[in-house]
Structure formats: structure tokens, C-alpha cells
Amino acid sequence: MTVVETTLGKLRGQDNGGVHVFRGIRYGADTGGENRFRPPVAPAPQPGITEAVRPGASAPQLPRPHNTDPFFSWYSQIEPVSEDCLFLNVFTPASDAARRPVLFWIHGGGWREYAGSAPGFDGSRLAQSQDVVVVTINHRLNVFGFLALETDDPRFADSANVGILDIVAALEWVRDNIAAFGGDPDNVTLFGESGGASKIAALMATRHAKRLFHKAIIESSGGGLKLATREEALGFAGALAGSLGVDRPDPAALQALPMDRILSAITPLGISYRASLDGRTFTHHPFDGAPPPEAAGLPVMTGCTRTEATYYMRDDPANFDLPRDEVIRRLRSLLETDPETATQIHKRYRSVYPDESHSMLMFLAASDFIFKKTTWGMAEMQSRQAPAWAFHFEWNTPVEGGRMGAVHTLEVPFVFGTTAAARPCIGDGPEVEPLAERMMATWAAFARQGDPNNASLPAWPQYSATDRATMILDTECRVESDPGSAARAALDLVAPFGYQHNLSAISQP
Structure with missing residues (x-):
């Protein structure tokens, strides 16, 4: 196996x-101890040759059934989780000087897991079949x-967003090292789904990531339009303190607590x-009514699956x-609206x-509310300042x-192969x-040229506010104008989706 030399060692x-x-390439030092809640620190270069054959630890989180449920x-x-978790993986056809497009994946799971x-994120087949480098x-x-600590200690001034600064540090590693793996540091495309897509939207709005990536693929972003306000974030920190039984979230005291105790307190x-x-x-x-100015000129591709909410x-x-009445009740709870408005929305979807x-009407309405209005809203806003494309899987x-339909996350294994x-x-x-094969070719085409058109698809026009051209991705593909909009327009009667909405409202009696 070829040995690759990086800025941090071989x-x-x-x-x-x-x-x-x-696998398991370290891009940041251990984030535990005195580094907890602080920006990432560059790791020390390693002498000799480091074996990069096993994944690094996952970030601190509590186990849940989805971790092992085969579906x-x-x-x-x-x-296994650890605060020593700043690792990345690289998949490349060859560690040569070819300067291939780089596809940089940011995983979902909200901002929490x-x-x-x-x-499903093994990039081997995508890299080999499309001649790209996957990270x-x-x-x-x-x-x-993401813990906002109100303190005069400058060491913790960035605590609210160190998870984003970690991603920036990984992008800086790519800038400095990916050429040694056959990748092009000047052609990096972010792609991510669900929470990963919302993180991409955030990265589009920070100067720290500017010029570290050149295109973005946003798949099924729910709450990506807005971040938490400072007041909300400080309130969340206060809630943690209360759960821990302390007066306030003191940084030094929190650094001294075991990782598991903090995890148990947030549950x-x-x-x-x-x-x-x-x-x-x-x-x-x-994306607060306008695209982020930091992302001017940045091509984007955004899309969702048809029945995300299943x-x-x-x-x-x-x-x-x-039954009908239960669907209306659950829609009322999810949308945080009155019975009359929920009934009106159900009636529009029925028409x-x-x-x-009735259940499918709820799935479609919830999918539109949680994901599609947000994700395609990003495409529309970004189309004012850059090329944009939209898809519907x-x-x-x-x-x-077949009860799950085109469920949330379903396109991902097709993208990776x-x-x-x-x-x-x-x-x-x-x-x-x-x-x-079609999905891999499409994502790679966008990464290569900033345009997803390729021989496996019919002609795919850019997205704009006037025609909202959307590629339907299926065994047979076609372009439609704003699919599902006739029903989705009814959701204009309620406030947009945000993380304050209770997703369990549609799944529990």
C-alpha cells in the first residue's frame, strides 16, 4: 500500500x-480535559508511519436503537465514543497527482449524534466508479x-460553535493535504443530509469557511434556515446547569465533570x-429571507425524498x-396551529x-413542512446569487x-453506492x-463541474423562482416544475418549521 506524506506525518x-x-486520520487534538468547549487544536506531527486502517472514535453521544437496527x-x-474524536477518512482511486474533485461528506443525526x-458512508465505490476523492x-x-458559555474567559469565547470550527479545521486539513491523496484542494464540494445538510447551510454563512469549499449539495435540511439565537443558546446552557444541579454553567466546573455525566444530564x-x-x-x-453573502457565486444542489416523514x-x-380526525389532531400539534387551520390543510392535501x-396525507404534509419548504427555499434564495439545482427523490x-416509501435518508446509499x-x-x-450508478454519476458531475447534468439524465435546467425546475430522481427521471406545490401552498398558513417544533407529534397518539 502506498504511504502518503501529510503535514502531520506519514x-x-x-x-x-x-x-x-x-481511516482514522487525526485532524485535531483530543477535545477532552482543558480542550473541552474550546476551538480545535492542531495535533502534533507523528514520527514514522502511522497505520490509518481503523475508524477513529465517534463524538460523545448516548447509544440509541437506531445504532443497531439493520433498517x-x-x-x-x-x-466507541470519546472526546478524542477529531478524525476523518479518505477514499481515493490513487494517491497521485491527478487533482480529482473532492466530495466532503458531513453526516446527519441532527447536531447531536x-x-x-x-x-453507508464508505466512499470506496463512489471514488472508484466516478474518479473522485471522498472525505x-x-x-x-x-x-x-454547541454550548454557549457566558464568561469573560477568552478561552471559551467560541464554545457555542466549536463543532462548526471542527469542520472548518477538517476543511483546512483537506486544503493542506488532499493533493497528496490525488484530490484537488481547489475543487471541494460539501455534501450532507439532514443535520449534515443544515451544517452545510451554516458553513455557507461563516467567513471561517470561505474559500475552503467551492460547491454544496444540501439533502433534506430541516432546520437549516436559521441558527439558535444567542438568547436561546444561553437558555439551553442554563437548562444544562439545572439538570446537573449547579447554579450556572461555569466552564472550569464543566470541564472537570466526566463525559458520561454531561451526556446523562442532556437526555x-x-x-x-x-x-x-x-x-x-x-x-x-x-437563510433568513436572503442567501448568505459569504456564499455569493457558490453553486448549490438541493433536494428531498418524497415521504421523508415516514x-x-x-x-x-x-x-x-x-383515521382522519387523528391525522388532523397530529397535524395540529406538529404545525402548532388551531383545529380549523389543521383541517383546512388536510382538506387541501386531500384535494x-x-x-x-389519511396517514399518507399526513406523511406528505409533514415532509413538506419539515424538509421541503426549507430545502427548496434555500435553492430559491441561493439562485439569486449563484447557479442552483433542485431534485426530488x-x-x-x-x-x-413498501410502507416506508421514499423515506428520509433513502437517497444516501445510492449516492455512495x-x-x-x-x-x-x-x-x-x-x-x-x-x-x-445514476445517482453517483449525478453527484460526481456536480462536484466536477458545478452542474449535475450527465448522460444518465434528461436535460436538467437550473432552479429559479420563476419556474422551479426540479429533477425527479427515480428509475425513470423527468423534470417537473415545483412538484407538490399545489398542496404545499397550504402550509403558508402556519409559521415555518424550526427546531422548536415537536417531531414526535406526528408519531405518537
Whole structure:
């Protein structure tokens, strides 16, 4: 196996069927102890040759059933957790001077959980089939990455957003080292799904990441339009202090606590700790009615799956056969609106989708509310200052009788080509591999040229506020103008989705 020399020392990976794979590459020092809640610190260079053959630790988080449930685990499997978690993985066809496009993956799981080392994020097939370099990363999450500490101590001035600064540090590592792995540091495309997509939206709005990436693919972003306000973030920190039984969140005292005690303290709070406006990393929301000026000229591709919301419904079979009144009740709770408005929204969806069940109407409305209005709203805003494209992934998984439809996360194994790892979620029908080839070619085309058009698709126009051209990605592809908008317009009656909304409202009686 070829040994690659980086700014931090020499690395030896593995040959995975003709792809050079380097796992567990350290890009930052241990974030525990005196480094907790502080910006990432560059690690010391290592003498000799470091074996880069195993994933690094996952960021601190508590285990949950999705980590091991085969339907989800291809996406949500984690390694043992540690505060020493700033690691990345590189997949490349060859460690040469070819300067290939770089696809830099930011994992989902909100801002609170999961890792870049899950089986579904193995970049080997994508790298080999499309002649690109794939990078996946871990970074700090939940309170370890996003705790706003009100203190005069300058060491903790950035505590509210150190998880974002971790990603910036990983991008700086790519800038300085990816050429040695056959990648082009001047052609880096961020791609991420769900929480990963919202992190990308945030990175588009900070000067720290400017010029470290050159394109962005945003898949199913829910709460990516706005960050937490400073007041919200300080309130979240106060809630942590209360859960720990202390008067206030003192940085030194929090640094002295065991990792597990802090994790246990956040569990009952139900708070989405996330990036916030701190006047340093972030001075404005990413997409607050206008695109981020830091991302002027940055091409984007954004999209969603058709029935994102079935992701939250799987645990209870009764969720798939609900009566009308229960659907309206749950919509009222999710949308935080009155019975009359919820009924009106249900009626609009029924008129547009007359043959669907009441449960499916709820899935479609929730998918529109949580994900599509946000994600395509980003495309529309960014289209004012850069090329933008939009997609709608409509392939339905046949697994579990087809009840999950085009569930949240479903496009990801097709993008990576990790269809074998995701078989419990997507099955192994004859349409799987051709669709994977099409998706990989499309993501690679965008990474290569800032335009997703390629020979596997019909002509794909840019997205704009006037026609909202959207590529329907399925076994047969086509372009539609603003798919689903006739029903989705009813959601203009309610305030946009934000992290304050209760997602469990649609999945629990």
C-alpha cells in the first residue's frame, strides 16, 4: 500500500479493491480535559508511519436503537465514543497527482449524534466508479460542540460553535493535504443530509469557511434556515446547569465533570443543541429571507425524498392506518396551529392527493413542512446569487411491504453506492444498482463541474423562482416544475418549521 506524506506525518492505509482507503486520520487534538468547549487544536506531527486502517472514535453521544437496527444502522452505526474524536477518512482511486474533485461528506443525526464512519458512508465505490476523492469526518456534537458559555474567559469565547470550527479545521486539513491523496484542494464540494445538510447551510454563512469549499449539495435540511439565537443558546446552557444541579454553567466546573455525566444530564432536556449566533463564527442566520453573502457565486444542489416523514413513524404499525380526525389532531400539534387551520390543510392535501390514505396525507404534509419548504427555499434564495439545482427523490423502497416509501435518508446509499450495506433498508431488486450508478454519476458531475447534468439524465435546467425546475430522481427521471406545490401552498398558513417544533407529534397518539 502506498504511504502518503501529510503535514502531520506519514500515513499508510489499505487497498480496498483498487481504492486506497485511509481511516482514522487525526485532524485535531483530543477535545477532552482543558480542550473541552474550546476551538480545535492542531495535533502534533507523528514520527514514522502511522497505520490509518481503523475508524477513529465517534463524538460523545448516548447509544440509541437506531445504532443497531439493520433498517437504520447503515446510516447510524457508531464507533466507541470519546472526546478524542477529531478524525476523518479518505477514499481515493490513487494517491497521485491527478487533482480529482473532492466530495466532503458531513453526516446527519441532527447536531447531536452519529458519525462519519457508518457503513453507508464508505466512499470506496463512489471514488472508484466516478474518479473522485471522498472525505468523511467526525466532529463534536450536542453540548460538547454547541454550548454557549457566558464568561469573560477568552478561552471559551467560541464554545457555542466549536463543532462548526471542527469542520472548518477538517476543511483546512483537506486544503493542506488532499493533493497528496490525488484530490484537488481547489475543487471541494460539501455534501450532507439532514443535520449534515443544515451544517452545510451554516458553513455557507461563516467567513471561517470561505474559500475552503467551492460547491454544496444540501439533502433534506430541516432546520437549516436559521441558527439558535444567542438568547436561546444561553437558555439551553442554563437548562444544562439545572439538570446537573449547579447554579450556572461555569466552564472550569464543566470541564472537570466526566463525559458520561454531561451526556446523562442532556437526555431529559429534549433540547436541540446546535450552532448559534455568537457574533464571532456567526453574525447572521444562513437563510433568513436572503442567501448568505459569504456564499455569493457558490453553486448549490438541493433536494428531498418524497415521504421523508415516514422515518419517524416506523416503530408503530398503527401510524400507517390512521383515521382522519387523528391525522388532523397530529397535524395540529406538529404545525402548532388551531383545529380549523389543521383541517383546512388536510382538506387541501386531500384535494391534491384524492387516492391517498389519511396517514399518507399526513406523511406528505409533514415532509413538506419539515424538509421541503426549507430545502427548496434555500435553492430559491441561493439562485439569486449563484447557479442552483433542485431534485426530488421519488424511488420507494419495497422493504416492509413498501410502507416506508421514499423515506428520509433513502437517497444516501445510492449516492455512495453502499447498496449492499443498506440492503435491509432498500432491498436488492433489479432497479437498485442502475439507480445507484445514476445517482453517483449525478453527484460526481456536480462536484466536477458545478452542474449535475450527465448522460444518465434528461436535460436538467437550473432552479429559479420563476419556474422551479426540479429533477425527479427515480428509475425513470423527468423534470417537473415545483412538484407538490399545489398542496404545499397550504402550509403558508402556519409559521415555518424550526427546531422548536415537536417531531414526535406526528408519531405518537
